[in-house]
Amino acid sequence: MILLAERPQIHGSGKYEIIDGMQRLNAIFSFIENSFSFDNEYFDIDEFSYAKQLAIDSILKIPINKKDDKKQAIKLLSGKECADILDYQLAITVYTAMAEEDITEVFGRINSSGKHLSSQEKRQAGVTTAFAELVRTISMELRGDVSDKVLRLTDMPEISIDSQKSNQGYKIKAEDTIWCKQGALTAKLLRESEDEQMIADIIASILLNEPLPVSTERLDSLYDLSGKYSQVLDSALATYGFKKLTQDIITTFAVMRETIEAYSSEPKSLLRVVNPNSNNPIRTAFYTILMAFFDLVIRKELSPVNPEGIMNGLRGLQRKLDLSSHYTTTEDRKSNIKQTIGLIQDCFAKKEPSALGHGVELVLDLENSLRRSRIETSRYECKQGLLDLSPKRNLNKDLLERIVETICGIANLGSDSDGYIHIGVTDSQKDADKIEIQDKVRPIEINGRYVVGIDREAKL
16 A cells, blocks of 8 residues: 655645655656566557656656667557556555654554564654654765655655666665775665664764664664663763764764775775675674774874775774674674774874864765755756867856856745855766866766866866
8 A cells, every 4th residue: 555645734735745655656657757668568658648748848758769779669568558557546545634743653653563674774764863863864965865855756766776786777876885885785785774773873882982782672772762772862962963973973984985995996995905805794894993983083183194004904804803792792892993993093193184174075065966966956057167168168158157147046046045056067978078088087977967177177
């Protein structure tokens, strides 16, 4: 059954929030919109007058043509088969005029006992504490999920996780996230929200000022509203500050990522250093290294000055960590973190400004801003540069006028909205290819946007 909530007072009439069934609805609509075939046959859009009209009006973008790349006719379902799909009755329940907390409670009740959810998904379902919200916020930021709390169904692929094996056309590539790229998690584990579980563990360790014992029960207790941990965490978070802790954790991840990639940009380079000759996820080592970086970068305000020395210090770390007991204790984890700090701290030093104020997290901010631009097109504009791409490279005076108009357009969205114009970023692969040949710059692709920079123009 698909469950919807109708809240006309918020969304206007005829709009629904999907409580349960988002992926199923997306699959049905995407098939009708020709995003994928079944047995090499596509839905015939001409058999559905409403969808056909949306396509004519360019509201619906049909990704296939009547002929494929080899100029062969695309095989379409028969009129009867299309009619059978359109006539199929979906089981739907609509709740009317529900408050936010009612929807959250229904979602939580539905998903709390279902076998299809992971342990962490069950923990997070329906919980709206400051701690749970912080886990969501940081996890979304780190994996590149840049959506607002209310998202149109058509934009769901922009924030859904894909992998090289499944290749569903979703925009978040598991292999590009720090979790999978460095071997902390597999794509499957990322889809099961194991990243959120690790973030919950990290946040709790920081707020409680000591690591949690590793156990499902202890993680469950963080979300138990009637238990002592929930109240202690919310109190500690209020003292630390939601925004400050978010920034500190994001900064730690950014510094750690920059350090690893300064040593090697190859996939799973951290895994190969920490646990060579194995492809198993390095969750324990990753947590330990992250907490060591947090201590050095945030608490001691040091900066990494020798990435190669740090990585050499971490060589074979997985074997050195205390994993003796079935459930690793607080003392075990403290010892692991202390040992890791000892292995790498000589490669950190006081710097002005420190890594804390160095702005390394701005790279992540830019990447997520470019991802967000795919969803909120009215608030974002990308320009390859201020010079045209002709051989003479003239200043594009028309562009300067258009930028002023764009700024006015963004301002007219209202005082509660912000917007961004990215110079040195193109959304055209054709322009990116031309810049690569012309300016000898290798564009960096981020979700259909191509970062080409402004140095090439500054030289001219």
